[in-house]
Amino acid sequence: MMKIATIAALIGSASAFAPAQTGKASTALNAEMSKSVPFLLNPSKTDGLIGSVGFDPINWSDNFDIKWLQESEIKHGRVAMLATAGFMAQQFVSFPMFADIHVDDSNLAPAAVGISGMMQIVFFAGAEEWRTNKGKITMADMFADSDRVPGDFGFDPMGKLKGKSEAEINDMKLKEIKNGRLAMLAIGGMIHHNFIFGEALF
Ligand SMILES: *[C@@H]1O[C@H](CO)[C@@H](O)[C@H](O)[C@H]1NC(C)=O
Numbered sequence: 308m309m310k311i312a313t314i315a316a317l318i319g320s321a322s323a324f325a326p327a328q329t330g331k332a333s334t335a336l337n338a339e340m341s342k343s344v345p346f347l348l349n350p351s352k353t354d355g356l357i358g359s360v361g362f363d364p365i366n367w368s369d370n371f372d373i374k375w376l377q378e379s380e381i382k383h384g385r386v387a388m389l390a391t392a393g394f395m396a397q398q399f400v401s402f403p404m405f406a407d408i409h410v411d412d413s414n415l416a417p418a419a420v421g422i423s424g425m426m427q428i429v430f431f432a433g434a435e436e437w438r439t440n441k442g443k444i445t446m447a448d449m450f451a452d453s454d455r456v457p458g459d460f461g462f463d464p465m466g467k468l469k470g471k472s473e474a475e476i477n478d479m480k481l482k483e484i485k486n487g488r489l490a491m492l493a494i495g496g497m498i499h500h501n502f503i504f505g506e507a508l509f
Contacts, residue, residue, distance in 0.1 A: 357477055358484035374450040374457045381458035384487015390494045398507050411507035414498060458483075 339349040341361035350363035352373050367376060394413045401409040408419045417425050436444055439460055443449050450457075458480075463469070468476055497508055 357480045358488075372446055372450055375446045377457035378449070381484065381487065383491055384484060387490035387494045388487055391490050391497065394494060394497050395508060398509060412501050412505075413508065414501040 339351075341347045341349045341363075343360040343362040344364055347364055349361045350366065350368045352368040353359040353361060353363055356373075356377065397409075397413050397416060398411050410416055410419045440449055443451070443453075468479075471479075500508060
């Protein structure tokens with residue numbers, strides 16, 4: 308399967324270098340192709356979004372609220388950025404009052420903390436989600452009657468966005484989404500490293 312996808316991707320990108328075919332459309336509908344997956348149609352609902360490279364191979368943007376999808380990606384990215392930092396840090400640092408439950412392998416940390424501690428984390432994350440969205444936490448109602456920009460909670464404690472132009476803010480948003488995507492891959496790699504080798508990261 309991977310091989311087929313790789314070959315298809317190569318054919319897709321090779322055709323970008325082929326000589327121009329005297330105005331002949333490459334598809335019957337003359338539809339625009341995706342920038343990141345050149346053999347698929349461009350998902351038009353992702354056009355113009357910050358960080359969009361036309362990547363939506365299973366057409367989620369046709370079937371779900373695009374703002375909800377954007378916010379999911381941004382939040383997952385933020386959580387993953389914190390997670391990668393925490394996953395590494397916890398091997399070396401622990402709070403003095405929790406020194407007795409310290410484990411080197413971060414995968415074992417949830418068990419060391421125990422079920423009630425983990426439930427508290429889930430509960431507070433849920434309560435915060437509820438609070439910031441004023442109780443509207445489903446895909447159908449989160450953005451239905453709000454013009455909130457996905458990922459924007461007015462959180463800027465250090466005033467980093469003050470006085471910035473829209474272009475500068477968009478640049479920071481692009482950096483955030485790209486760092487978030489990288490972190491989502493990274494935390495998956497770290498967790499599986501520990502599973503497979505059965506030992507701590509470093
Ligand atoms: C996505 O939508 C396009 C255009 O409607 C269609 O050709 C394609 O088969 C769809 N892909 C999937 C995985 O459903």
